[in-house]
Amino acid sequence: MFQEALDSLVNDVDGKYVDCTFGQGGHSRGILSLLSTKGALASFDLDELAEIEAKKIKNPNFTFHKTNFKNIADHFNDNELDGILIDCGVSSPQIDEPKRGFSFMKDGPLDMRFGEQLQMSCESIVNNYPYEELVRIFKEYGEEIESKRIAREIIAKREQDRIVSTKQLSSLIENVKKIKTKKNPATKVFQALRIEVNQELDNLKICLDNAKRLLKKNGKLVVISFHSLEDRIVKNSFKMEHYLHEKDLPLINEKVQKKEFLVSSVITPDECELASNVRSRSAKMRVVTKL
Ligand SMILES: C[S@@+](CC[C@H](N)C(=O)[O-])C[C@H]1O[C@@H](n2cnc3c(N)ncnc32)[C@H](O)[C@@H]1O
The missing domain is CATH 3.40.50.150 (Vaccinia Virus protein VP39)
Structure with missing residues (x-):
């Protein structure tokens, strides 16, 4: 194309x-x-x-x-x-660089910003958004049918300790999801968070x-x-x-x-x-x- x-x-x-x-x-x-x-x-x-x-x-x-x-x-x-x-979207070098936090395949900080001038990182959303907002973005932007279960688990985990890395988040999603497909279980939530971070x-x-x-x-x-x-x-x-x-x-x-x-x-x-x-x-x- x-x-x-x-x-x-x-x-x-x-x-x-x-x-x-x-x-x-x-x-x-x-x-x-x-x-x-x-x-x-x-x-x-x-x-x-x-x-x-x-x-x-x-x-x-x-x-x-x-x-x-x-x-x-x-x-x-x-x-x-x-x-x-x-x-639209993310470039290959952005995905491939673990420090940018776009990929659930590599461990890195939960960042996902297209540019450092953007205010809100993925980490601040995951650790601060209320339950209802997390459910909304996972549903709307990720079309994730297990949104509620994942949001509940995020709230429970972050009460013990901040969620700061892509691996922490992707393992949490993998453990909590019941419906298994060929896609990585974290795909939809990562897409939703990236859309929210970058508006x-x-x-x-x-x-x-x-x-x-x-x-x-x-x-x-x-x-x-x-x-x-x-x-x-x-x-x-x-x-x-x-x-x-x-x-x-x-x-x-x-x-x-x-x-x-x-x-x-x-x-x-x-x-x-x-x-x-x-x-x-x-x-x-x-x-x-x-x-
Ligand atoms: C799919 S890549 C573009 C690839 C490009 N067409 C090429 O040939 O290399 C998308 C790019 O858009 C940028 N981007 C996404 N949203 C943006 C926005 N709102 N303003 C400016 N740049 C944005 C990202 O940082 C990324 O580099």
Whole structure:
């Protein structure tokens, strides 16, 4: 989907683009390679490693902002951008580094913040949130059906001693869960906590609302999501704006004029990408065009 994302995003090589999630700069470098000397790219990320990587790009038409992508509207005017890319979630180097606390496979501190400027770590949620709030986030953001049992056990354990490491938390979940599946028992709770720590769904909603105004006519928004909660936000965000589904186009061409956005069907990775990149298995891409 890497090439498809770039091809969908860049429709004017002299245009102005934003990559909201620089990560290790794969997409940003790809976009820059397509642009002419008149084109420009601004990339965002909260992560320090991303900033270090971005500094290696010596292209005068490239700028990096170490800030939350929800603030995108502070940097651009309405109808200014030709394309905006959001590649949601966590990057591979973030998962692979035990100190960041994203992985239940490796022992590390319960952190999970995309950037050190974020106030709340996973440790403070696990040790301070009331029972009802823990149940809510495990249910809503993890779709974890044993939320209550896990939250009860967290409360009981933290009364004896603070829960501070990923291994402590993942072992607790493993011991308490009754329903066994092929997935690691901690998968859903870790996803839920990461979403809460980084306020991922709220940030995505705010960014999409801003993107609507910042895009030019014919401007493209490309969103790559990794779970149904994110994809639902993308769909719902454009439903409210009377979006038109791509598959309806040949039937109701005359109605296009009344619509503001065109949303593509979901695009998923092909077999080749799935074979070479296991983490891409849950990826979904949507392309939105401002009409
Ligand atoms: C899946 S990675 C992006 C990978 C990137 N497309 C690449 O080619 O390397 C997601 C990145 O988004 C960043 N991120 C997530 N939420 C963010 C937010 N609200 N503001 C800024 N950056 C964010 C994370 O720190 C992470 O580096």
